Amino acid sequence: MFEPASRVMHTWYVPYKWSFGQRATEFLELMKKEQKIFFGRCTSCKKVMIPTAICGKCFAPLEDELVPVKDEGVLECFTVVYLPFPTQPAAPPYAYGYIRLDGTSSIMPHIIEEVDYDDLRVGMRVKAVWREELEGDIYDIKYFKPID
Ligand SMILES: [Zn+2]
Numbered sequence: 001m002f003e004p005a006s007r008v009m010h011t012w013y014v015p016y017k018w019s020f021g022q023r024a025t026e027f028l029e030l031m032k033k034e035q036k037i038f039f040g041r042c043t044s045c046k047k048v049m050i051p052t053a054i055c056g057k058c059f060a061p062l063e064d065e066l067v068p069v070k071d072e073g074v075l076e077c078f079t080v081v082y083l084p085f086p087t088q089p090a091a092p093p094y095a096y097g098y099i100r101l102d103g104t105s106s107i108m109p110h111i112i113e114e115v116d117y118d119d120l121r122v123g124m125r126v127k128a129v130w131r132e133e134l135e136g137d138i139y140d141i142k143y144f145k146p147i148d
Contacts (some may be wrong), residue, residue, distance in 0.1 A: 043063055076100050097112045
């Protein structure tokens with residue numbers, strides 16, 4: 001009774017801007033001012049995590065003040081990106097990983113460099129390498145590199 005709908009393959013390019021929100025703005029401004037990473041602490045379970053409005057574990061609000069955390073931790077997972085796509089943080093190839101900073105309960109995604117990609121391993125210790133002049137964005141941390 002109905003013919004299959006015809007399809008047209010098309011790629012849309014839709015640039016847009018959005019607000020980071022209060023907590024992410026604090027995170028970036030403190031990082032620029034102090035050259036440290038600041039996370040939020042839950043008022044209930046006390047877990048320390050990337051700042052958001054509420055705790056992702058128990059949904060309680062985070063404390064009003066963000067707390068400084070170490071800029072080193074453990075690589076929890078990673079991938080090596082070989083193909084280009086829009087809005088990439090770097091020109092391929094590059095490694096991208098999830099880092100659990102010491103004393104925190106959430107991961108921080110970022111680029112991993114100064115390593116042969118064949119040597120990347122889950123559990124390896126990594127540390128932030130900071131940009132010389134901080135600009136108030138996530139790439140004030142240029143990348144994380146292995147330590148130890
Ligand atoms: Zn909580």
